[in-house]
Amino acid sequence: MKKKYSAVSLFGFLLLFWLILGADLTLVQALIGTLASFLVVWFNYDLVFNHQETSKLTFRLIGRFFRLAVVLVVAIVKANFHVAAIVLSPRMKIQPGFRKIRNPLRKDLNQALYANAITLTPGTLTVDLDDQEILVHGLETNSVSSLENSSLERAFVLLEAE
């Protein structure tokens, strides 16, 4: 039942994607897009996310997603100036090393997004993850622990909150 729900949202997503790439909105275009999206979802039904892997798509989730996007963009901008300052300084002061942090998320899709977000935040790079912990490489090893309880982690935890 839940799987049908996410299959339908995947269909809508693919159709929207098709229409954006198609540039001109004609009836033929829309019909071909509908058929193509339907076939893709049908053939790949076993790959469609089930409810254990992803949060339910609601308006509240979309709102939380936008909030997350803002936090993430701020983190990306900070990360770039951080890396630029290190790279362009004549003597690079770095103490690289690995550190494990807790993984606060349960759903697969959110975990993947969180791992990617960590890579884009200042001085951190995701190396490996499982359900309990994330292995992170840091340019300054001590700064890795500050990821726990950061605004980024809170924004991600909100994605799974009821």
Added chain:
Amino acid sequence: MRIALDILAIIFVVSGSFFILVGVIGLIRMPDVFCRLHATTKCDTMGAGLIYLGLVFWQGLTFTSLVILVILVFIWLTNPTAAHYIAKSAYQRLKTETEEEDGA
């Protein structure tokens, strides 16, 4: 108005190029695989982002700029994923190498 948008576009494209240049310098200067990945992933993301945003300003609000934004989302998703994969395989290699040294 047109000129203002053009100037904004130029500023964005130039600063995007600057961050990509920083990424390349970092790729050369950093000591090992993981540190190099730090430089390239972050600077590529923001560099490409700024250049594409500059193109959006230059283009104005049309369908094409919507497509550019879609491309941007894909770059922001694939770039850290690829970096994660490289880092993971490098880490596994590091682990087996140290284990072999300990065994010998």
